[in-house]
Amino acid sequence: MHSIxxxxxxxxxxxxxxxxxxxxxxxxxxxxxxxxxxSSLPYVLSLRFPVTLGQFTF
Incomplete structure (x- = not known):
């Protein structure tokens, strides 16, 4: 239990x-x-797709 x-x-x-x-x-x-x-890949993808930069970075 303690390790969980x-x-x-x-x-x-x-x-x-x-x-x-x-x-x-x-x-x-x-x-x-x-x-x-x-961060450049998530930034470029966020410009193209309707997902935010923070979501792509996550």
Whole structure:
């Protein structure tokens, strides 16, 4: 039972970190500060398809 709580906690923190990262990339791009090479593919895909930049980054 204790290991399940630890695993759920780790997955929760991981998900929160990924969401925060996706939000940060979207915010930097919308502020016209540019994109990094790792963010360029989700940015281009978000221009073509009806999915947001944050969703593609996630």
């Amino acid at each position: 709580k630890i695993a759920l906690s780790r997955y929760g923190w991981f998900t929160a970190g990924v969401l925060l990262n996706a939000f940060g990339v979207a915010l930097i791009t919308k502020a016209a500060l540019g994109t990094s090479p790792i």
